[in-house]
Amino acid sequence: MFSFDPYSPAVDADPFPFYKTLRDEYPCFWSKEAQMWILSRYADIVSAGQDWQTYSSAKGNLMTELPNRAGATLGTTDPPRHDRLRGLIQHAFMKRNLESLTEPIRDIARTTAQALAGEKQFDFISEFSSKFTVRVLFAALGLPMENEQTVRDKAVMMVQSDPHTRAKGPEHIAAYNWMQEYAAGVIAERRARPLNDLISHFSMAEIDGDRLDEREVLLTTTTLIMAGIESLGGFMTMFALNLADHADARRQCVANPVLLVDAVEESLRFNTSAQRFRRCLQKDVTLHGQTMRAGDFVCLAYGSGNRDERQYPNPDVYDITRKPRGHLGFGGGVHACLGTAIARLSVKIAFEEFHKVFPDYHRVQEQLPWMPSSTFRSPLRLEIAIH
Amino acid sequence: MTTITYVEPSGNRVTVDVTEGWSLMQAAIANGVEGITGECGGSCACATCHCYVDEARMADVPAAAEGELGMLAHVAAERRPNSRLACQIKASAAIDGLVVHLPETQE
Numbered sequence: 001m002f003s004f005d006p007y008s009p010a011v012d013a014d015p016f017p018f019y020k021t022l023r024d025e026y027p028c029f030w031s032k033e034a035q036m037w038i039l040s041r042y043a044d045i046v047s048a049g050q051d052w053q054t055y056s057s058a059k060g061n062l063m064t065e066l067p068n069r070a071g072a073t074l075g076t077t078d079p080p081r082h083d084r085l086r087g088l089i090q091h092a093f094m095k096r097n098l099e100s101l102t103e104p105i106r107d108i109a110r111t112t113a114q115a116l117a118g119e120k121q122f123d124f125i126s127e128f129s130s131k132f133t134v135r136v137l138f139a140a141l142g143l144p145m146e147n148e149q150t151v152r153d154k155a156v157m158m159v160q161s162d163p164h165t166r167a168k169g170p171e172h173i174a175a176y177n178w179m180q181e182y183a184a185g186v187i188a189e190r191r192a193r194p195l196n197d198l199i200s201h202f203s204m205a206e207i208d209g210d211r212l213d214e215r216e217v218l219l220t221t222t223t224l225i226m227a228g229i230e231s232l233g234g235f236m237t238m239f240a241l242n243l244a245d246h247a248d249a250r251r252q253c254v255a256n257p258v259l260l261v262d263a264v265e266e267s268l269r270f271n272t273s274a275q276r277f278r279r280c281l282q283k284d285v286t287l288h289g290q291t292m293r294a295g296d297f298v299c300l301a302y303g304s305g306n307r308d309e310r311q312y313p314n315p316d317v318y319d320i321t322r323k324p325r326g327h328l329g330f331g332g333g334v335h336a337c338l339g340t341a342i343a344r345l346s347v348k349i350a351f352e353e354f355h356k357v358f359p360d361y362h363r364v365q366e367q368l369p370w371m372p373s374s375t376f377r378s379p380l381r382l383e384i385a386i387h
Numbered sequence: 388m389t390t391i392t393y394v395e396p397s398g399n400r401v402t403v404d405v406t407e408g409w410s411l412m413q414a415a416i417a418n419g420v421e422g423i424t425g426e427c428g429g430s431c432a433c434a435t436c437h438c439y440v441d442e443a444r445m446a447d448v449p450a451a452a453e454g455e456l457g458m459l460a461h462v463a464a465e466r467r468p469n470s471r472l473a474c475q476i477k478a479s480a481a482i483d484g485l486v487v488h489l490p491e492t493q494e
Contacts, residue, residue: 042417046409046413046417047406047409049429050408050409050413050429051408083431083452083454086430086432086454087454087457090430090432093432094432094461095426095433096461311417325417325419325425326416326417326425330428331428332413332428332429333413333430336428336429336430336432338432340426340428340432341426341427341433
């Protein structure tokens with residue numbers, strides 16, 4: 001009897017064989033373990049992502065939601081409130097408004113990579129991607145450069161879940177609470193001494209003449225920090241893993257760094273860190289002979305849609321010439337990732353600089369220690385050896 | 388299904404049967420139509436799915452909301468009265484047979 005448990009370590013390690021069975025045999029599957037429906041085909045996920053009236057985010061979008069967060073963040077509200085909230089923030093993340101960050105990001109990448117020069121083997125995550133992403137996010141949000149390591153550790157902890165209880169554990173809730181207190185401190189500081197930056201503007205913004213709810217300001221800021229660090233770091237690590245495992249692709253990118261753009265898109269398709277998000281049905285829906293009821297939760301398995309052979313030929317091949325348009329690596333529809341432009345820019349610059357110091361490397365561990373998370377997928381440690 | 392014809396910048400016409408509810412951007416990129424980028428993934432945040440809606444059918448297409456109007460100010464090609472963002476137009480019976488022209492550039 002087939003089962004799909006997004007909390008199981010086997011799914012953390014390699015969800016793709018499960019996804020294939022889901023797509024081919026159970027395209028609308030009730031997971032007893034997760035207590036939700038799983039949609040795994042590209043077309044079904046796109047349809048659901050476009051239809052926010054039916055597939056609502058207002059009850060949370062993380063597979064294992066954090067307490068009291070739903071309804072107060074971009075990812076956990078529906079239009080029209082969502083659109084207004086997003087309107088206050090998104091200009092800061094638009095591609096054309098990121099130009100001023102290009103050089104600071106390059107400096108961060110160069111400094112972080114050069115500090116490792118001469119090393120023969122190291123953990124890419126602790127030595128490069130964590131340091132880089134925290135510094136980039138701090139620069140983007142104008143956060144003070146202190147507590148960097150703690151902020152990063154808490155961001156990574158709060159997205160995890162307990163594989164045994166299939167819920168958030170006390171350590172995950174504690175990290176989430178820590179992050180809220182950290183965000184509250186930043187907000188208070190900006191209100192006392194406003195700067196011309198995102199958090200200053202956002203913390204004092206109004207929608208239709210009403211100040212934003214305190215919970216919205218706090219949890220949206222908390223989520224921006226979490227997503228900025230964990231999602232960007234997780235994706236960068238998956239990208240490094242792909243380049244470490246696919247020597248030809250890496251050599252091509254080193255010889256011609258313009259190809260990093262295509263390699264990033266293919267990585268977003270091939271094994272994006274944002275594997276699964278959830279929605280809540282607002283009405284009964286019948287799909288592939290199954291009737292899902294209003295109030296049921298539904299998982300949109302982006303990582304499976306990206307491997308759907310109905311959309312992408314030879315989906316299990318990592319091919320940087322593929323140019324996989326329409327991939328679900330950033331989700332899709334009104335809730336598509338806010339940080340697409342800064343993520344693409346940051347990862348490209350990071351690897352341009354990293355490859356100047358380390359053009360040739362491979363993975364050391366045969367088995368990777370995967371993060372326990374029902375939503376995201378990336379290793380906790382990625383040892384690479386320099387040639 | 389809603390039939391939509393995209394006219395690529397080269398003049399090439401591509402007709403796609405679009406699933407009801409899909410945006411014209413999503414359908415275009417999922418079907419390999421040239422001349423549309425959709426960089427932000429459909430959240431009305433990048434202005435790279437700019438299209439020109441057939442003028443004769445403008446009344447059939449629901450009007451642009453505030454967010455789209457704001458983002459249309461950032462399109463790379465000439466903005467015209469029939470400029471729209473394809474991510475904000477959803478396939479429905481009302482727009483069956485619609486022709487949209489894609490601009491020379493999106494960035």
